[in-house]
Amino acid sequence: MTSSYHSPRRADAARATRAAILASARAMFLERGYADVPVSDIAKGARVAIQTVYVSVGSKAAILAALLQPAIGSPILDETLTAVAATNDPGEVIDRTADGTRRANELHWDMLYGLFRHAPAEPAARQVHHDAVTAYLAALRTVVDRLTDLTALAPGLTPERALDLLWFHLGQSAWFTLVGDRGWSFDEAQPWLAGAARHALLDPAPIQRVRRRDGGSPRTG
Known part of the structure; x- marks a missing residue:
């Protein structure tokens, strides 16, 4: 009974400790750069022991990954791909992709x-960066797949090359x-990049052949 009563408090304390560690790391990473912030400084800023940092969040690279998770897992991604x-x-398709990537970057810009x-030099941090880029590219590949399905890519442009250009x-x-x-x-950059x-990427022909999802006749536009 006593253990059950106190468990919510322990959970709240654990969340507060984790939040303090992430806030400390975030401020120091942005001020000094990831490479110049040791875990001991993060712990000091969060007012916890070094071991608490490792237990609560993990290594410095794990802290970086946790800080980036809101950007990588942003609901903007699903909203954009649904649109x-x-x-x-x-x-x-291009305009909605530009809008989605703009909003995701702008929201987590700092x-x-x-x-x-600049790509991080530390191997563990490089892997975090690589994973973030891989997730971004996977979303853009879905966009390219949609353009391919619409037979909208410029003549001779392969899906892989289209992904590079996107x-x-x-x-x-x-x-x-x-x-x-x-x-x-961002208001200046979005329309220019979309254009x-x-x-x-797109077929410059004045008549674009677009396959309807229901298998109907192509339309012009």
């Missing part, structure tokens, strides 16, 4: 640009370059 699947207009505009125009580095490095606003992506 992409629902439209038969190739241009709108962490993404602050930590990943990453070039709407991947993290595109937003990092225009918004972070060159000072564009460039449409030009690079």
